Amino acid sequence: MDFLEAIWGLERLMEIRVPLIRLLGPCLLSLAIFPIGFLVYFYAPYWRVRKIPGPPTKFLLGHLPLMAKHGPDVLIPLAHKYGSMFRFHLGRQPIVIISDPELCREVGIKKFKIINNRSIRSPTTESPLHEEGIFLSRDSSWSSKRNTVVSVYQPSHLANLIPIIYSHLESLISNISSSKEDIQFSQLCTKWAIDVIGDTAFGVQFGLSNVGVTNTNDNNDDKDEETFACLSKGNSYDKDEVSEFLKLHALSIDSLKMGLGSSFSTIIGIIAPFLQVPCREILRRIPGTADYRMHDANRKLSGKLDEIIKKRVIEKTLKSKDFLAAILNARESGKEQIDNTSISALAYEHLLAGSKTTNFTLVMVVYLVSNHPEVEKKLLQEIDDALPRDVIPTADDLKFKFPYLDQVVKETMRYRTVSPVVARETSTQVEVGGYILPKGTWIWLAIGVLAKDPKQFPEPEEFKPERFDPNCDEEKQRHPYANIPFGIGPRTCVAQKFAILEIKLALIRLYRSYIFKHSPKMQSPLEYKYGLVLEFKNGVKLRAIKRDV
Numbered sequence: 001m002d003f004l005e006a007i008w009g010l011e012r013l014m015e016i017r018v019p020l021i022r023l024l025g026p027c028l029l030s031l032a033i034f035p036i037g038f039l040v041y042f043y044a045p046y047w048r049v050r051k052i053p054g055p056p057t058k059f060l061l062g063h064l065p066l067m068a069k070h071g072p073d074v075l076i077p078l079a080h081k082y083g084s085m086f087r088f089h090l091g092r093q094p095i096v097i098i099s100d101p102e103l104c105r106e107v108g109i110k111k112f113k114i115i116n117n118r119s120i121r122s123p124t125t126e127s128p129l130h131e132e133g134i135f136l137s138r139d140s141s142w143s144s145k146r147n148t149v150v151s152v153y154q155p156s157h158l159a160n161l162i163p164i165i166y167s168h169l170e171s172l173i174s175n176i177s178s179s180k181e182d183i184q185f186s187q188l189c190t191k192w193a194i195d196v197i198g199d200t201a202f203g204v205q206f207g208l209s210n211v212g213v214t215n216t217n218d219n220n221d222d223k224d225e226e227t228f229a230c231l232s233k234g235n236s237y238d239k240d241e242v243s244e245f246l247k248l249h250a251l252s253i254d255s256l257k258m259g260l261g262s263s264f265s266t267i268i269g270i271i272a273p274f275l276q277v278p279c280r281e282i283l284r285r286i287p288g289t290a291d292y293r294m295h296d297a298n299r300k301l302s303g304k305l306d307e308i309i310k311k312r313v314i315e316k317t318l319k320s321k322d323f324l325a326a327i328l329n330a331r332e333s334g335k336e337q338i339d340n341t342s343i344s345a346l347a348y349e350h351l352l353a354g355s356k357t358t359n360f361t362l363v364m365v366v367y368l369v370s371n372h373p374e375v376e377k378k379l380l381q382e383i384d385d386a387l388p389r390d391v392i393p394t395a396d397d398l399k400f401k402f403p404y405l406d407q408v409v410k411e412t413m414r415y416r417t418v419s420p421v422v423a424r425e426t427s428t429q430v431e432v433g434g435y436i437l438p439k440g441t442w443i444w445l446a447i448g449v450l451a452k453d454p455k456q457f458p459e460p461e462e463f464k465p466e467r468f469d470p471n472c473d474e475e476k477q478r479h480p481y482a483n484i485p486f487g488i489g490p491r492t493c494v495a496q497k498f499a500i501l502e503i504k505l506a507l508i509r510l511y512r513s514y515i516f517k518h519s520p521k522m523q524s525p526l527e528y529k530y531g532l533v534l535e536f537k538n539g540v541k542l543r544a545i546k547r548d549v
């Protein structure tokens, strides 16, 4: 009996085990196939550009930790070691870094037809507010949008904006004059730059500069939230609305950042791009996640911009000189066919692309000049001699009467390039610098590395505006594309004339009344952080000294 039972038990066991063993095989096989499949998927982009030299990478992350630790400055030593064309990895994505002016010309101009798009894939895919702007648009959509807005940046239109910009400068000056102590100069200039964009892009008075000055009793960070929080302390124009709008803007900027500090779906997307969209689709429904906050902010921001546009159309305030009026007029006259979503995106792009860049450059000029007395002396002389102090410079004055100011601004933009890389993507297979780059290769023109090349700029760590004097040998011998802070070719910054006009006007107005010294409370040396562009980590604190003229 025992024996029979044992046989019977064994049979039962085999009945269960045989299907189990049959199942186990495929399971083990798929367990082995999955990592192999993932590795093939992960390394496929690398394999296509493997011949290009580059530093060793960290598994999954590539060079992200290096970028997170040193920012884009890390590209300078890497270019020294690996040459003017090398490979850099953001997670799975290899990027070909180029830091030679002739190769930049090849990519940005000569081969533009096949390297015409920007490579930055917005982590906010499906956010038309970002995708429909010029910056991220591609192919024919890009060219039609660029053609639409380019007229707005013509000198005749820009000349109309001078009185608007100058009026905001008066608010900046009165803020400085009401300050009793050293000032958070970078924070004041942020408010000014946003006010200018509010007025010139949307025809909206944000009124940030009317809020009052922040003294530097503490070591406050120069954060957007603080700038925007000041709004609730009182300004005349719909303060809650403006405050809400700008807070949403700060969140929206966060959604564009691509690094280890980004949202979870963005980080996943860096390692396995195909998982990014499904991951974001899930996370944006879960309150408390970064994806939820960003999606919500972009949705609300789009709603607010739509409201502004509808209001402008109803009020018929299209005689104004701002960007929105110009675009709406072009549409009304039938010259342009452009929908409200694109108009919102194009107007919003001013805030996105135009406030931090201009602000950083302006603050950097003042910071550097205040530490170089011989430059300051020459600059003040030019500003005092060019025009009577109460005369607002015209566009022609700005173009012709301030040559040394031009050199100071150029040298500042070289010394600290606010946007140190310019991104491109190949639309088809192409040869660059002796390497075959397949379709879809990401290329970054490292304009911040170019700007520190001692062959083009002897003693690159010295601040010497005279190197841009058109009559000096250094300027004459330099490669024409060695200093390209606004990018290169047909995709160069669409608003560079506007930005230069703003910066020069601001410097003239500031130096007519003040000179500046570094505050003893300011962090020294300055530290920077890199999000979409370069920013000051802890702000710039200065002492404003009224000029006795």
Ligand code: HEM
Pocket: 134, 135, 136, 146, 349, 350, 351, 353, 354, 355, 357, 358, 361, 418, 419, 421, 422, 423, 485, 486, 487, 488, 489, 490, 491, 492, 493, 494, 495, 496, 498, 499
């Ligand atoms: C100092 C200030 C500024 C700097 C240094 C700067 C720099 C740049 C750079 C390097 C690019 C990429 C160019 C390329 O890919 O070749 C760019 C593109 C762009 N910038 Fe600026 N920018 C500044 C101010 C502004 C302002 C004030 C606006 C708008 C009001 C603006 C709007 C844009 C737009 C729309 C693009 C995309 C152009 C395209 O793809 O066709 N920028 N900028």
